[in-house]
Amino acid sequence: MASEKKTSLLQGSLDMLILQSLRKESRHGYSIAKYLKKVSEDFLQVEEGSLYPALHRMERRGWITSFWGASESNRRAKFYELSPEGKRQLKTETEAWKQMSQAIDRVMGFQT
Amino acid sequence: MASEKKTSLLQGSLDMLILQSLRKESRHGYSIAKYLKKVSEDFLQVEEGSLYPALHRMERRGWITSFWGASESNRRAKFYELSPEGKRQLKTETEAWKQMSQAIDRVMGFQT
DNA sequence: ATGCCACCATAGATATTCTATGGGAGCGAG
């Protein structure tokens, strides 16, 4: 009924965005999604079906660790925080993103 | 033996890059790959296993049309050119790319 | 007590890209 944006994320960028969300403070999943939406001025809408599998994936890889706690609204929530490996990974992915997006911009004829 | 870059493309950007390659002149597949590599200063390496399926996909969708011709080195080659729909698609994808990359940059804390 | 919202989770579908492989044909070197 309403106009659907149908804007899928660029595949490969979600991990980086999540890691970046955790850079300064630990957050639980739901909060990460809200944070990304807000910071991107409503442009990035991370679906829960993408978010939670991504979090589990990254925990398996040792980039983040988790602990159960209470959310701001006093609900049970699983908080995630960056591990040292996660910080390294974030740095790596950030660098790759810069290079890749600049390369694409060059092809598209945008300013450097 | 040599240092492998192993830099996958951002999923979703290949179509746009190909369409952009065809914006000013028709090209054959092999030439598109070379062109992208050159314009991106060797950063974008499009594999043939990605390129040809993408071309066929886009032809099926009516974004490009093809014809057989002779390459610069006098070999048989299939040339592709943008259709009107392809031009529209390119415009759409370009706009989406700008918004998406700006949104990501905002999250990452880069300049607007 | 009821309903809403915050919060987690997973299965299955979908789509894209990569790896690996194969083949044909022009051209230059020997």
Add this chain to the structure above:
DNA sequence: CTCGCTCCCATAGAATATCTATGGTGGCAT
């Protein structure tokens, strides 16, 4: 002339990420 190299096309199968859809728990306000 034939050998090898590069150009050029093509497809199958694997790997991976994201989305759609669905379900469930438990605070809190009405």
